[in-house]
Amino acid sequence: MSRLKVLILGGTTEATELARRLAGDDRFDAQLSLAGVTRAPRAAAVPTRIGGFGGAEGLRRYLTDNRIAALVDATHPFAAVMSGNAVTAAAAAGVPHLAIVRPPWQAGPDDRWRPVADMAAAAAALGSAPRRVFLTVGRKELAPFAAAPQHRYLIRSVDPPPSDLLPPDTEVIAARGPFAEGDELELIDRHAIEVLVTKNSGGSATAAKLAAARTRGIPVVMVERPPRPAADTVADADAALDWLVARHHDAASTRREV
Ligand code: NAP
DSSP: OOOEEEEEEOSSHHHHHHHHHHHTOTTEEEEEEEOSOSSSOOOOSSOEEESOOSHHHHHHHHHHHTTOOEEEEOOOTTOHHHHHHHHHHHHHHTOOEEEEOOOOOOOOTTOOEEEESSHHHHHHHTOSSOOEEEEESOTTOOHHHHTOTTSEEEEEESSOOOGGGSOSSEEEEEOOSOOOHHHHHHHHHHTTOOEEEEEOOOSSTTTHHHHHHHHHTOOEEEEOOOOOOOOOEESSHHHHHHHHHHHHHHHHHHHHHO
């Protein structure tokens, strides 16, 4: 039986999970691609390549040269450039494409969320009076907060941010989820946090901070997701596996017909 060559664009829990499922399945020959932004990424269950492709044209060439038969975009909901390139490159190479997009978090009746469009709007939403801010937006998007130096920041990211990008009154915690609600409450209390800033990443690994903010009655500045290009989309790795099984079936049927 011929194996379906699959490229997973990763950097998320869903990508790692899908790689784990495909690794033990002899219908598939899968590889994972990472941008290389995390210093010590989690070990993957399938062969992994690291680094950009060189835009949509570079990815198109990669798909063609490596005879990739299915592309699964399992990048983060905020990785809009890569997701756009994936749609363009898959169409140009004639490769079936699927995106895994985890559902966004939804505010409940006890949540005090302020939705904003981007990081500049998030920094502005903190206001001019000094506040103690828990900032969990990733280390590459701190510039708007450096321009709001009146606040005291507790910044959490997987790798520590470069110190020259930090606002003056900042404490950094390098940590990778999943996080538990009890630990988030302890952090909020210890640092007397008054407001949380987060991207609407969705998923369970980092949702405990929202529950903790709700429990303490703390407002949340919620950065909404960037727009995505139109594409076939599923919500999780299970559904992506179903889609790949169908692609494998299609490929086997086509081979029988020729
Ligand atoms: P981005 O702005 O959409 O992508 C920037 C560039 O990074 C892309 O044009 C591409 O370079 C390269 N790239 C991104 N993902 C790649 C992948 N899986 N394999 C190879 N190259 C990749 O994305 P980003 O926000 O910088 O995110 C980078 C990575 O971190 C993604 O894999 C994403 O899943 C992960 N991540 C992002 C966030 C977030 O909040 N943005 C959070 C958690 C994890 P070329 O144009 O040269 O191909």
